[in-house]
Amino acid sequence: MKKVLIGIVAIVAILALFSGCGYNSLVKLDEDVKTKWGAVEAQYQRRADLIPNLVNTVKGAAKFEESTLTAVIEARSKASQITVDPDKLTEENMQKYQQAQGQITQALGRLMVLTENYPQLKATDQFRDLSAQLEGTENRITVARTDYNNSVQTYNTKVRSFPNNLTAGLFGFSQKAAFKADAGAQNAPKVEF
Numbered sequence: 001m002k003k004v005l006i007g008i009v010a011i012v013a014i015l016a017l018f019s020g021c022g023y024n025s026l027v028k029l030d031e032d033v034k035t036k037w038g039a040v041e042a043q044y045q046r047r048a049d050l051i052p053n054l055v056n057t058v059k060g061a062a063k064f065e066e067s068t069l070t071a072v073i074e075a076r077s078k079a080s081q082i083t084v085d086p087d088k089l090t091e092e093n094m095q096k097y098q099q100a101q102g103q104i105t106q107a108l109g110r111l112m113v114l115t116e117n118y119p120q121l122k123a124t125d126q127f128r129d130l131s132a133q134l135e136g137t138e139n140r141i142t143v144a145r146t147d148y149n150n151s152v153q154t155y156n157t158k159v160r161s162f163p164n165n166l167t168a169g170l171f172g173f174s175q176k177a178a179f180k181a182d183a184g185a186q187n188a189p190k191v192e193f
Helices: 002-020 023-061 066-081 091-115 125-160 164-171
Strands: none
Touching: 023 066, 023 091, 023 125, 023 164, 066 091, 091 125, 125 164
């Protein structure tokens, strides 16, 4: 009887210890990071879904600009193949993901510059609508990335703070990687006429 009582007291003490060391809050913050990551992926998917319509619209007016259109399609295809498991948000995985998304951004930038040479294309309602949707999506991506980074900062702070760092180490909670600025983003773009 005495051993059973000691066992029950030990279990209660262990449960109290773990609840006081932040295990539950680490789980909540980890889930928040995963949710925010899902929002980032959803916005990138929205952009990827808009690209075929945009390409087809431009293709009709700019038949001989095939290389730019091909670059956009290829960048979309490559980026669609790269996914990151929310449980493995490491620096390396984030860098690969961000690099693939950056290639889409560059290809879309070239496509939008290309459309400047086709005033009849810019005048169509379909192109204007798609351009506005794409611009809105880029803004949504920025907001989702910011929300994700804020969530990662809160999570990483908790994982590294005492005594939560002990609980995090014991249960395998590791730091998550945040989005970083693209290489060269600190330099203003050169505009040449």
